[in-house]
Every structure is written in structure tokens, then in C-alpha cells.
Amino acid sequence: MDRLAALLQHFHLRARIFNSGPLCEASRYDSTDGIGHIHLLKKGSLRLQVDGAPDRLVAEPSLIFFLQPTGHSLVPGTEGAETLCGNFSFGSARNPLSRALSGPILLELAQLDGLSRTLELLFDEALIDRCGRQAAMDRLCELLIIQLFRHLMDSDEIDVGLLAGLADPRLARALIALHDQPQAPWTLAQMASEAGMSRARFAAAFRETLGQTPGDYLTQWRISLAQSLLLEGRPTDWVAQAVGYSGPPALAKVFRQTLGLSPTQWLKNSD
Structure with a gap:
């Protein structure tokens, strides 16, 4: 049961390392739609300043790790800070993964045994300027993010958001079914059956964990996929048939309700 397969298939992770080495002065990172940030402190210390x-x-x-766009700054300590910093996106500002965590994540590297080999390779690539260095660092950063998602789902360190839902065995069964079959005529009873729960218990657990109703999540998933x-x-x-709507008029109606634009208008604005 691959909990990330459909998400990563439809929303393509792209990362770019833009800084490696000593952090010589305070660095500011502004909030930009669809862009997350990842920072690795290898040595030294720093002060993390997050807006608000x-x-x-x-x-x-x-x-x-900032999955959602968040304004923040890194300020090196008196002994300096050796860092590796990157940004990433999933191809769309509205993709479900961008809302999978409710806030930034700060973890000591010693806690991340499952990521240690990738971290070692990433630090090694950053050390020497060799052919293909940038591409290698970027791909390793993408792998690191996927492994971080695995770690967060398996470690019970989060209790709200999509990753928390995927960490719950019952909710995960329903979420995977929705992700794999957006075209199906889902009802609350069918979703609850996938989870092996009553409708009332499923609806309450889903809303408590993901912060929205199953129906609202399904609509967002379908629109994001569309x-x-x-x-x-x-x-x-x-597209309308693929994501569970009877035709273009039905898809356009939900688009306007959700985004305030028809699919054609939205596509034109995204160029």
C-alpha cells in the first residue's frame, strides 16, 4: 500500500539547492506561492526566525522544513553555521501535498536514521565542485523530501494534515482509494467502508485529522488533479470524466465555485 504514489505521480516534485557552505550573514526567505524550503544545518548554530x-x-x-510558503530568516550564530539550503515545488500551488503539514518541521539529524545515507551523499556532493554537481544535489534533495515524508508518517510526530491522515491505517485506506479512483461516484458510506468505520466515526476522524470534511477533501483533490x-x-x-464529473459544464461549475474561474479562464491565467 503505497501512500504517496498517486500524489507524487500527479504532482511532480522538483527541488533546487541554491546555497551550500558557510552562512555568512542573516538570510531572508520570502513566502512565494507554491514554493517550500528545506535547510540543513551541518555544523555550528543559527537562529530561526519565522514570521509571526x-x-x-x-x-x-x-x-x-517548510512545506507551505512561509516567510522566515536564518541568522548564523557567533561560531558560524555551515548549511545547505534549497527550495522545492510540486508543480501547482494548490496541490494536496502543499497542505500536508500544518507548520514548519525542525528535527535534529540524529533523529533521522532512515535519511542518513541520503544526507551523507548530499553533503558529499556539496563538498566538491564536480561535473553534474547541481543536478545530483537537486535529485538527492528530492529523494530526501520523499524520505522525510515517510519518516513523518511512520514516526507519529504529526497529528494534523494530510500526512497525519496517511499515517492512520484506517484513514489511509480511504485516502488512497480517493487518490487512485477520483472518477468513482464516491459517497460518505463508500469512503467509510474503505476505512472499515461507521459513517459517523469516519466523518469525525477525517475532519479532526485533516481539518476538512471528506466531501470537501474529495472536491479539492479532483480540482487539483484537473x-x-x-x-x-x-x-x-x-479531464472532466477522469476526475469524476459528467462533462465540461459540471467541471466548470465546480471550478467557478472553488476558484472563481472556468477551466479555460484558469488555464489562460496560468500561462
Whole structure:
């Protein structure tokens, strides 16, 4: 049961390492739609300043992860900070993975045994300027993010958001079914049956964990998937059928309710 397969198939992870080495001065990272950030502190210390939150001192080798666009700054400590920083996206600002965590993640590298080999390779690539260095670092960063998702789902460290839902064996069965079969005529009873729960218990657990109703999540998933397919050049009538709507008029109605635009208008604005 691959909990990430459909998400990563439809929303393509792209990462880019843009800084490696000493952090010589305070660095600011603004909030940009669809762009997350990942920072690795290899040595030294720094102060993490997140907009609207108290400062945090990071004094051990650590991973700092912003899945959602969040304004923040890194300020090196008196002894300096050796860092590796990157940004990433999933191809669409509205993709479900961008809302999978409710806030930033700060983890010491010593806690991340399952990521240690990738971290070692990433640090080694950053050390020497060799052929293909940038591409190698970028691909390793993408692998690191996928492994981080696995770690967060398997470690019970999060209790709200899509990854928390995928960490729950019952909710995960329903979510995987929705992701794999968006075209199916889903009802609350059918979703609850996939989870092996009563309708009332399923609806309550889903809303408590993901912060929205199953029906709202299904609509968002279908619209996000439709956007991805439209960007691939698929015709509107094919997209409508693929994501569970009877035809272009039905898809356009939900698009307008959700985004305030028809699929054609949205596609034109995304160019």
C-alpha cells in the first residue's frame, strides 16, 4: 500500500539547492506561492526566525522544513553555521501535498536514521565542485523530501494534515482509494467502508485529522488533479470524466465555485 504514489505521480516534485557552505550573514526567505524550503544545518548554530512566531535557536545539526510558503530568516550564530539550503515545488500551488503539514518541521539529524545515507551523499556532493554537481544535489534533495515524508508518517510526530491522515491505517485506506479512483461516484458510506468505520466515526476522524470534511477533501483533490491534467494539455471533456464529473459544464461549475474561474479562464491565467 503505497501512500504517496498517486500524489507524487500527479504532482511532480522538483527541488533546487541554491546555497551550500558557510552562512555568512542573516538570510531572508520570502513566502512565494507554491514554493517550500528545506535547510540543513551541518555544523555550528543559527537562529530561526519565522514570521509571526518566536525565534528558535538551532544548536545541533538539524533539518528545517517548510512545506507551505512561509516567510522566515536564518541568522548564523557567533561560531558560524555551515548549511545547505534549497527550495522545492510540486508543480501547482494548490496541490494536496502543499497542505500536508500544518507548520514548519525542525528535527535534529540524529533523529533521522532512515535519511542518513541520503544526507551523507548530499553533503558529499556539496563538498566538491564536480561535473553534474547541481543536478545530483537537486535529485538527492528530492529523494530526501520523499524520505522525510515517510519518516513523518511512520514516526507519529504529526497529528494534523494530510500526512497525519496517511499515517492512520484506517484513514489511509480511504485516502488512497480517493487518490487512485477520483472518477468513482464516491459517497460518505463508500469512503467509510474503505476505512472499515461507521459513517459517523469516519466523518469525525477525517475532519479532526485533516481539518476538512471528506466531501470537501474529495472536491479539492479532483480540482487539483484537473488542474494538473489541464496543464499537461489534456482536453477539458477528457479531464472532466477522469476526475469524476459528467462533462465540461459540471467541471466548470465546480471550478467557478472553488476558484472563481472556468477551466479555460484558469488555464489562460496560468500561462
